[in-house]
Amino acid sequence: MSQSRLRRRIEDEVGECCDADVRQRLAELDELADSTAENDGARDAFAALGNETRHRLTRILSAADGELCVCELEPVVDVSESGVSHALADLVDAGLATRRKEGNWRYYDSTALAEDLLAVADGGSA
Template sequence: MAQTESRLRRLIADELGKCCDTDVECRLDELQQLADAAFSDKSTATVFSVLGNETRHRLARVLSVADDELCVCELEPLVDVSESAVSHALSDLVDAGLVDRRKDGNWRYYTSTSLADELFATADQEVSEE
């Protein structure tokens, strides 16, 4: 922390021409408020955390480009994990709001939510523009 404060002190001195302990404390308070605001919505962190797993990312991506809902048995061959791991991954995606689930007798069907569709569309657009 001392090195961080030292660098922050140098930055403030460069910007203001001078720097005192109060300037550093004020800036640290401002930064803490910024972090608190940025991380107040835990659902965003959950969404990106869930998509950070390759299996869940692949399942969400496939469902996002699918024209219709898919049964879990149709999704299993697309990922190299056990049936229970696929079910667990899909459950995590449902909990994060990226996938909807519908039960029809013994079958469970999954479809992408608008949140997932919009996230992937935005990411695709940004990547293609680079």
Template sequence: MATSERLERLIADEVGECCAGDVNDRLADLHALAERASVDGGERDVEALAALGSDTRYRIARLLAAADGDLCVCELEPLVDVSESAVSHALSTLTDAGLVTRRKEGKWRYYDTTERAEALLAGLDSTREVEA
């Protein structure tokens, strides 16, 4: 069934009848909604949310946000129970998504969360249901 046929059926069920003008009006309203919902840089939002979509990356972001300062890969590895290369890969993904900063000091690389990561984590915390 074509989308417009389904839309016609929906409108008819809502208001009792439907004509081509009703469908065109609803489509115009829907396109206006899509414009209002559109965000410049939305791809970066999706990238940031996807970066937090892995247990390892989410745990690392949480650890970095809770730390008093930045941490090295070798400090994170024993806390997330994955290999050093997996931690490094997760940190690269988080860095690419703009959720983690990286600085090099000698042969060591240190990582910390960005304000964006901290805001996303705080948002999750504030909307989590409190268990009774």
């Protein structure tokens, strides 16, 4: 919203408006925007589930009884090996999966956040 439109809105709301009113409202809006930055992790997690491959991998990891190796995940999704690796890295970055390396093998597991988001998506509660 431009400052002139904001000024008009304040005038409509309270009957008058000065520069100090506009500055005060802009400061309030900046504080509001700053307070929402704490939820960037949740936004990233939702965004990660927006991709079909990442969504499927999250569901598989969630349904598994413990960790799964990349070699176990590759055959069940119809994407390249590098595509699976990239999707899993995105899930780890978004907080939806954990990664553990043991020798040449990488193991993945779902996180509590993934479980909660999937429960909500399925109509349950977290």
